[in-house]
Each structure stands twice: as structure tokens, then as C-alpha cells.
Amino acid sequence: MSFAERDERTIMSCCAVGCTNRFNKFNKTRKFYRIPSTRTPLKANRRRLWLQAIRRSDWNEQMIKNATICSDHFISAAQVRVRGSLTLEDHLLAILMKLRLGLSNKDIAFRFNVTQCDISKILRSWLPVLSQTFETSNQVAKQACHIKEYAKLCQTCIIDCTEICINRPTNLTARAQTYSNYKSHNTVKYLVGMSPAGAITFMSSGWGGRVSDKQITAESGFYDLLEVNDEILADRGFTIRDELALCGATLRIPHFTRGKKQLSAQEVETSRRLSNVRIHIERIIGRWKTFRILTTVVPLSQVDLLDDIVIVCAALTNICKCIVPRK
Template identity: 45%
Template sequence: RVKFYTGVVSVQMFHTLLSFILSFWQPELTSLQPQEQLVLVLMKLRLGLLNDDLACRFRVSAKTVGTVFHAWLDILSCNLAKLIVWPSQRAVRRNRPCAFHDPVFRNVIGVLDCTEIFIQKPSYMLARSQTYSRYKHHNTVKVLITVSPSGAITFISRAWGGRVSDKELTLKSGLLNIVREGDVYLVDRGFRCQEMFAAKGATLLIPAFTKGKKQLSGAEVTLSRKLSRARIHVERAIRRLKVFRIFQTVLPISFVKKSGDGAMCTIDKALIVCAALTNLQLPLLKK
């Protein structure tokens, strides 16, 4: 049941993670041992538990829960970010799963998608406007995710207000700085950023749509079906990420506040940690 409570695949993996962190960092002394502190942090991420709930379970104060959570999250996000790796074109081809053996996917490096996470309504009108998502009809933050053909998360942006467009988010995320000439990415119909990727020598594969046409040609229908089937895998990877129930809750405003320019907010750190833990699971697709 370790995976259910912590999101870590096994007890052995949990102890490996704990030993790795303790090899260079010692947490602040509390009534909780380091092992208990890590369990507390992972339970908050995996189960989305409130601090008061965790305080009762671990017999500490809610303030201690908050202190432990943020201290460990800082360390985990800094060090587990190394598990989110942008792959070389050669590595992607070498590990290409059967579902991507079709010639149309020959140069596909990844699948791009955006996902949104609910947040509380900000008190300031400007922030309220910047975070209101017309798609979700709620205040949200939005992140851009890239998933490799095998299902590994290879890029995750920082969170931006839910009102941001896919195009603006792509520009702000820094993704274009690592896109290479010859790269091909699968995207949904609504992801209209072809020009930005073309300027980098990259291509977006988009399912055809009937705008301005009475119907699609047979070739367009066949290609669109192939692309849609392949895109299902990025949706499965995002579902893996959202198994961490903290992303299914309505997050407090404190999670999206930054301490200064360039600083990461709590939601950014949580996304990195959970994406890294997701990458430690078995590949979604086999070679």
C-alpha cells in the first residue's frame, strides 16, 4: 500500500529516496523522525490531505506539518528535477514503443498538452481576472507538459494564470529554447503554435478539422485517427500525474504566491516532485 499512500512504487524505492536525501541534508529536528517526515510530505501530495488531518495522524501541530512540508518540498523539488530529462532524438528513436512505429511518427519527440489545476478565487481583481479559465469556468493555474512516446514526462512548465493562451504559455515556459531542428510534436487541434515551432525548424502534427470544408478526405481521416490514438498516451501520463490528489483539490492562494522574482511557488515545486515520482514508475508503453 506504499504506492497508494505515497505515490512511490515500492518500499525499497521509498528507502532509496530517503537515503539519497539524507546523504546531503538533515531536516529540522521535530518529534518526527526523517522517515516519518517524508511519509507526511508524500501523503499530502498523494492524498491531498489537509494539514489539520496530517497533524492528527502524526500527532503534531498543524504548524509543524506546514514547516515540514515546505522544507522537504524545497529539497525534493531541487534534487528530483534531474529525473525530468529532455531526451535526445536518438534516445527517443531507440526507445520508441510499438504504438509509435508507424512512419508518420518517425521523428516524433513528444506529445504536448496543457492541463489546469483549480485554485481559490484571489481577492485582488487583477489576479482574479488573470486566473479565471473560460474553459473550466473556475480560477485555475495552467501548465504545459511534454510527454515522450514511452510516456515519460520530459518537460513541465511553471504554473501560469488559467487565462493564459496556449501560445503565450509556450513562449513563457522556455520550451522553445530546447526545441531542436527536425523535432516533431503531436498536439491537439486547439494548440495553434505552428509558426513558433516552424521558426525553430520543428513541426507540429495536428489532427485535421473540417473548418472551411464540408468533409475530410480519406487520408486526413486516417491520419487524424492515428494522431488521436497516439495522443491518448499523453492523457494517460497526465492522469498518472493527477493521481496525486493534491492536484484534484482547490489549492489555496498561498500555493501560487512567489517569494520573489524568479522564485518558484509551492505548486511549481509540487508539480516537479510528482512528475519525477511519476517517471520512476514503469513506462506506459513497451518497446
């Protein structure tokens, strides 16, 4: 037997424990597959699962290099989509890649060796479930808000609005409702509430970018969460003092110079302290938008998932290190 023939017999022998299958040119149904490389995290994880399944976890790189596994050890007798389908771990990884990196469905499908339709189904199946799970944490938003830090400045919540760009709608009414003069782009607008402790505790549904801060606050259900003696810290654009008063709450904003030649020393100091606290809402929104899907232009086909996306991203932001310095 020549060296070439010996090498072929070695390569075409199944390395699974207890399997004696070898290459046979007369058997057209049995195929042999090499163990995945470690060039990408996905392939490295796939290699680990393969080695565990064939009980070869202790093999070194040289032993793995020329090893093959026969198709008898695969569901459907083929090396397709990691033994027939993506694992739950792969589903989670695909979702996190979509949120953190803002990749297109086509890009993610290529990386996982599946179709775009598969990735779309994963996102549409899991994002609403994750969103609903995380949204239950907002049921205890009041307890989170009433932490005594900065109690003299903001006992309850710091609020602000932010916008996410979307593709231009074809419908003229939708195009007009979503056009933002501030962004000079079609956007979806969200009201974000933050506790003084540094956690996102309120997230409104998405509104067209044309909506005012006052309207989105009134119609988002935010007032329904307020209690008597609550204090809300916002910027000057939130002209909601009367609406909060009806709920027994107080609006805290920096003092205006309108109608005054000069602010008093006390007003200057109060405005400075309020601004030092309010800056945290801008910081938490900045961290929230490190999920790149929130800074990309969202396709119209995915706009209906945006409410779920922002809640999941907010929940993941909350488990990061707190942005508010501890005293």
C-alpha cells in the same frame, strides 16, 4: 501484598534490558509509558522502533500488552513527538500523504501528533529540495524524447495543457488572471510534455488559468529545448506551427475539415493514427492527477509551493508502470 498491588508493581516496572527502575510515588519526575499499539501504520512503526531500542523485538503481543518504559529512556525524558522530533522517515511519509491523499495540514498534524506549523515547515523545507533534485532529470529530456517508438508520428514530444484549481484570490488582478472560462474556476495552468515512451519530460511553471495554450508554450521555455527536425504532437488548440518552424521543428495535429467538404482517405487514416498516439498524454495526465493534491482546491497559502508539488508528482508518476503498450 494484594493482587492489585502486585499488578501495579508489574505495570510500573521498566521493561528495557538492564533497567531496574520501578514506580516510586515519591519520584515525581520519572514517568512510565505504555508501548504503542498497532492500530495505525504510524503507531505500528513507532512500536517497532521502541522494541528495537529496548532490545525486545522478539516479544509477543501478550508480553507487550502490559509492558511500560520509563522516561529515563526518552530524549527530554518525555514521550513527545517520538523521542523529541519526527524522524526523516516520518517527514517523507507526511509529504507523501500530503501529495497522494491531498490531506490538509491540520489533518496530517493530528495524525503525527505535532502542530500545523511543524507540518508546514516540513513541506516548505523538503518540497523545494525534492523538486530541484527531480528537475535535474529534465536536463536529459531530449534523450528521453528521441526514442524511436512512434517515430513516424511523433519523433520528439506530445504536449497538452492542464489546470489545477485554487481558491479565489482576494486581489482583483490576480483573480482576473487566474479565472479559467474552461473550468469556470480560478486555476493555475501548466504545459506538460511527454515522450513517446510514456514519461513526463517537460513541465512548465504555473500560469494563470486565463493564459492561452499558445502563450504558455511560447513563454515557458519549451521552444529552447527543440532541435531541427523535431516533431511535436498536439491538439488543434495549439496554433504554433509558425513558431515551431522558426526552430526547425514540425507540428503534427489531426487534419481540419475547415474549408473542405470531406477529408481524403489518407487524411482520415493519418488523423486516426495521430489521435491514437495523442491519447497517451491524456492518460499520463490522468495518472499524474491520481495525486489528489492536484485535484483538490489548493489554498492560497500553498500556491507558491505548487510548482514544486507538480514536479515531485510528475517524477513519482514516471516511476510507475508505463502507460504506453509495448509492441
